[in-house]
Amino acid sequence: MARATRSDNWGFPRWGGYGSSREATKVRLCDRHGCSEKGDCPAPKSPNSPERWYFCQEHAAEYNRGWNYFEGLTAEEAAEREAAETRTANGYAQSKHNAWAGPGDGSRSRDEMRALELFDLDPDCSFDDVRSAWRKMAKENHPDLRPGDAEAAKKFQAIQAAYDVLRVAEEERTWKPAG
Numbered sequence: 001m002a003r004a005t006r007s008d009n010w011g012f013p014r015w016g017g018y019g020s021s022r023e024a025t026k027v028r029l030c031d032r033h034g035c036s037e038k039g040d041c042p043a044p045k046s047p048n049s050p051e052r053w054y055f056c057q058e059h060a061a062e063y064n065r066g067w068n069y070f071e072g073l074t075a076e077e078a079a080e081r082e083a084a085e086t087r088t089a090n091g092y093a094q095s096k097h098n099a100w101a102g103p104g105d106g107s108r109s110r111d112e113m114r115a116l117e118l119f120d121l122d123p124d125c126s127f128d129d130v131r132s133a134w135r136k137m138a139k140e141n142h143p144d145l146r147p148g149d150a151e152a153a154k155k156f157q158a159i160q161a162a163y164d165v166l167r168v169a170e171e172e173r174t175w176k177p178a179g
Contacts, residue, residue: 030056043067112169115162127170134163 030039037056043063045051055063070078108116108123116123119133137159139145146152 028054030054030059032056032059035059109169111165115165118158118162127166130163130166130170134159138163 028039029035030037031053032055035056037058039054039056041055041057041060042052043055043060045053053063070081073081113123116125116130119130119137121129121133138156141152141156141159143149143153143156
């Protein structure tokens, strides 16, 4: 008398795979019309709504490109919410000194990106490019060369502040502990 199915259990529960069964797994398909990929990336149907779309990774990226997190908020409310959320993200900066990522791949801070924008440089530029752009702009707007020009003095201060931000970031990136 042979049994129709064979058991994998053998009497010891730890031998069986957790959650393993011989039934087919139900897979949710992407909610994008015509897509037959696995839809495992939830996305809200509207702001503050519990209802979700379920997209594949490609269509989730397409959906998120147009998503405005601060939609419907005033500039003050958006700045307040951003400050509250970045205040709690300090734990992610703990490994910054390990320099796991290089420039141009999201490792630059918002202040560094603003400074690079002021110098009209790409995010993945070298520090030598930053230094040459800083020298050129500082010579053009130096108060000794343009005395009495308040606009040039203000621009010179902005250039100096931007260079200091980038210099400190570069020092942190290239600093190696002794030992």
